[in-house]
Amino acid sequence: MNVHDLALVGVLSLSSMTPIALTAVGEVIAERSGVVNIGLEGILLISAWTSVYAGLYWGGWPAGYLMGLLTGLLLGLLHAAIAVYARGDQIIAGIGLNIAAAGGTTLATRAVWGNYAQSPRVPQAPPSITIMGQRVSIMVFAAVVIAFLAWWLLEKTRTGLRIKAVGDDPRAADALGISVEKTRLLATVLGGSLAGLAGAYMSIDYLGSFVKLMSAGRGFIALAAVAFSGWDPLGALLGSIIFGFGDALGRYYSITSGATANAYLYYTIPYILTLLAVAATAWRAKMPRALGQPYKRE
């Protein structure tokens, strides 16, 4: 690989990084409050679908993005209702969402577009710039800005302090009259909304249409990036850059090698990279203490 190609891979990885970054940053916020959402994969998929629908029939890409955001928000709300208010098992709720999303979007694709595989293209793409002949959406830059905003929220604001307090010691927070439920609701909805944006990005922005099971494990990669980050939004950004780079590398090799059989092998690069990155970090030490635990006052 020469310098030009390396730079090209760099540009490609910007696009690959974006959905992971948005999802992981959102999940960092949710998990800091003590709520884990295994259902990110499902949120990505469902919002990818709904945003294409809105983009096609309602108002182009702006409607698409709005719809993605709204879908994520509602699914976050649903998860919070189960995890925070009904004190249900967060893992099971998330798994349920993932399964429902995989089946539901495929069936909906068939019902609306008459085939199981994909939707038509959304005609107009969101604004973008071109680097080395590659389209780079403005959402890529927005994702970076959002990661910094999330960091600012957690480290510099009163709300952030409360989010961290309820995630680490809900009893202590409760003793100060901080509503554990409301704080967790807020964080979970924020997390869901960002995953919704990520889903919209994948379909209406990056690919231009909805494709069956297009999230391809990115929700889980985002969860891995959260652990890798030590529950820090900027760490999550870094983690998703690593994944994005692996993804771009995989695509680069699969195209340049020319052999289809090898392509599948190359596509595993980002997943293996993620596995190694998570294994190499001492992530448990920084895990929010009350992660996954419902809170009930004595």
Next chain:
Amino acid sequence: MPEPIVELRGIVKVYPDGVKALDGVDLRLYPGLVHAILGENGAGKTTLMRILYGEIRPTRGEIIIRGRRVRLRSTVDGIRNGIAMVYQHPRLVPTLTVRENILLYFHSAGIDPGELEERLRRAQEITGFSAPLDERVEDLPVGVRQRVDILRGIAAGARVLILDEPTTNLSPIEVEGLMNAIKGMKREGIAIAYITHRLPEVMEIADTVTVLRKGRVVASEVDPRSLGEEGLARLMVGEVPPPPPKERGKRLGEPVLRIHGLRARGKIEVYIDELVVREGEVLGVAGVEGNGQDELVAAIVGYGERLEGWVEVLGRRNPSPREFYKIGGAYIPGDRRKALALFFSVAENLAFLRYAHEGPALLTPGRLVALYREVAEEYNVVAGSPWAPVRSLSGGNQQKLLVGSQLHMKPRLLVAVNPTRGLDVATTRYVRGLIAGLASRGAGVLLVSTDLDEILEVSDRIAVISRGRIAGVLSPEEATPEKLGLLMGGGR
């Protein structure tokens, strides 16, 4: 007396599970006075204070603050009405820094964070405490956490401070610091509600005393000094049996615990040349907390590292914890929160505590409930049912459960660390009687305690531990508090 700042009238509290914790309690708190609230375990002291702080709502009754009737919907209302509560285990977020914990409090109190430094300086003047602002709370010892908890309340302008058994986890020096802080707060006109089971403290610091029994007031605003410790104890629990006279010249049997050349490491390094406990005796280990007691006990029970030398329990060298229980050892840890699973039921906790001893038989609910019945009856554990979660028990009942689970095994060696921590006067005496009784029936007891009275009351011999070494072994006759104090401080 001056006008009260706070007045509670006819407070009734029925918990959701039907337990009637308070049944028409009146209480007044006055500026600049320390009002001690006494009562046996489960009397309702903590419940009453949580109501005043706004953490839980009374079923009936009125709360009047500065002459105005208020409804406290949450602790935010309590805090904004100038009430601060310091729980037995400080409720600080361990992963945040001291500063962040104070900021959280200021947010709830509606105070501008910009005033933090200024207000904190003032609170430090009043209390004489200081706080390391940029340290993470979990890196701080318990005593310092409590100081932070008090400081932030005072800094936020609290006029009423509730202290729930504040000295249980403090060393004697820290207790002295707390007493000085209380004096400073009194001078500022802050009203203090002081819950404790330690009567000498009441004598030292309280201006007036209210005694609760089973959710009712049995004595209101009495003068502690005119009643004396015995008088207060009688009010709390009725007649208190005097401590049993110690048997003299007991015949001691075989060693049940021998330690030889033991080197162990935990927070500090411990070296014990020679230490023996025989059948029929209580060996007290006195010392200031943190002088190697934890390491010594961990090495005996087997969950700590033994670097050199050996420990022999009932003839077995260096047993694992499992073996320790199997061969007839029992262990009462110093911190019950580490020994009990608070979110599990009483019965399940019994199963955990006794598993090494009883094995899978306890997986049969019938057997487990039978064990629960025996332990609860024999050791007076008041729990709604075997399936009530341990966290719903009062602190004292949790401790009785822990002690009972161990004594009930009829062990041949008992290692007990601060076994009466958090127990009321009568129960304390009862438990000490049980421990002495165990020894007189032929078991050996190693009693590690930071409470000198406890050591003096029960022990047949007293070892003093200081900086990881045994500084001396005394008979009770030789062991005057002065002599012990000197050895504990590292003197000779």
